[in-house]
Amino acid sequence: MTENMTEKKLLRVAVIGGDGTGPEVTAEAVKVLQAAARLENFEIEFHDFDLGGERYLKTGEILPEEVFQELKTFPAILLGAIGHPDVPPGVLERGLLLELRFRLDQYINLRPVKLYPGVETPLKDKGPNDIDFVVVRENTEDLYTGVGGFLKKGTPDEVAIQTAVFTRKGCERCIRWAFEYTRRRNAKKRLTLVAKTNVLTYGHDLWRRTFQEVAKEYPDIQTDYNHVDACCMWMVKNPEFYDVIVTTNMFGDIITDLAAILQGGMGVAAGGNINPEPGGTSMFEPMGGSAPKYTGKGVINPIAAIAAGGMLLEQAGFASAAAKINRAIQVVTGTKMKSQAAGKMGYSTSQVGDLVVEALGAL
Numbered sequence: 001m002t003e004n005m006t007e008k009k010l011l012r013v014a015v016i017g018g019d020g021t022g023p024e025v026t027a028e029a030v031k032v033l034q035a036a037a038r039l040e041n042f043e044i045e046f047h048d049f050d051l052g053g054e055r056y057l058k059t060g061e062i063l064p065e066e067v068f069q070e071l072k073t074f075p076a077i078l079l080g081a082i083g084h085p086d087v088p089p090g091v092l093e094r095g096l097l098l099e100l101r102f103r104l105d106q107y108i109n110l111r112p113v114k115l116y117p118g119v120e121t122p123l124k125d126k127g128p129n130d131i132d133f134v135v136v137r138e139n140t141e142d143l144y145t146g147v148g149g150f151l152k153k154g155t156p157d158e159v160a161i162q163t164a165v166f167t168r169k170g171c172e173r174c175i176r177w178a179f180e181y182t183r184r185r186n187a188k189k190r191l192t193l194v195a196k197t198n199v200l201t202y203g204h205d206l207w208r209r210t211f212q213e214v215a216k217e218y219p220d221i222q223t224d225y226n227h228v229d230a231c232c233m234w235m236v237k238n239p240e241f242y243d244v245i246v247t248t249n250m251f252g253d254i255i256t257d258l259a260a261i262l263q264g265g266m267g268v269a270a271g272g273n274i275n276p277e278p279g280g281t282s283m284f285e286p287m288g289g290s291a292p293k294y295t296g297k298g299v300i301n302p303i304a305a306i307a308a309g310g311m312l313l314e315q316a317g318f319a320s321a322a323a324k325i326n327r328a329i330q331v332v333t334g335t336k337m338k339s340q341a342a343g344k345m346g347y348s349t350s351q352v353g354d355l356v357v358e359a360l361g362a363l
């Protein structure tokens with residue numbers, strides 16, 4: 001009687017397959033999420049949304065207001081990829097990705113940088129124990145706010161101004177979140193601020209002062225500072241030094257692409273755009289693009305999308321299921337897949353998803 005009366009927890013997830021190979025990798029992430037939910041005895045309700053380049057080309061719509069209002073009702077969004085060869089660069093990125101990040105106030109961009117077993121890194125003599133850190137990137141300020149303009153556009157005297165915007169609130173809430181995340185991540189407890197205070201003497205001075213003030217509230221966390229150029233060098237030379245990095249929107253965008261190569265490429269790199277506030281909507285995605293040349297061939301790597309699904313579960317409060325997905329991924333990369341490159345995995349896209357489901361069941 002008691003068992004019948006106990007309702008399973010329900011997680012509602014919006015799915016935006018998007019463009020190119022996005023729907024293919026998203027389908028595998030959904031498959032794995034469903035398997036994890038069965039294992040952990042909860043339910044996931046998926047709702048598909050038709051957004052991306054095809055819709056834009058047919059209707060001229062990027063993110064209709066009624067669709068945005070519906071997306072706001074979901075705690076989580078799973079995104080495949082955005083990018084269409086017939087749509088000019090920046091149209092979908094600004095109109096959909098940045099629009100969702102800003103309007104949903106997803107002020108944390110979380111990028112785990114972990115080298116999975118069996119995955120090759122270009123770094124000599126480095127292994128999974130050496131490449132295992134996280135980048136916390138501020139996600140709603142900096143140059144991405146779009147503040148600026150042109151003067152005398154199209155003439156020899158043209159002036160273009162792009163203004164970076166930093167606020168105390170924006171800096172502090174990101175930095176404080178990073179301290180809390182570092183505290184619960186592992187025993188290392190080291191948080192590194194990455195900025196460029198010797199040149200960017202206003203906005204980045206605000207970042208450093210805020211970092212130093214918040215650090216006083218976390219005496220158990222070891223703090224450090226790197227200029228962004230030095231960070232890029234040390235990420236290659238000694239990636240094992242890093243535990244958690246917190247940084248600005250622009251610098252975070254750049255160093256996480258470098259980090260993706262260190263961990264084996266975009267095929268395994270996943271990220272989250274997080275609104276940590278109660279009732280907030282967060283969005284999770286593989287870092288690779290839409291890869292239109294592989295569309296429909298069943299050769300694209302879904303590991304990053306599956307890992308994004310694991311991140312989604314962790315943020316939604318299903319930590320045990322998320323941990324199992326992470327372990328299953330490592331079983332598959334370490335013992336099954338020949339490569340992480342498209343067409344060279346030794347399996348099709350859907351077969352890799354099946355392998356992760358199989359590994360989940362064996363845990």
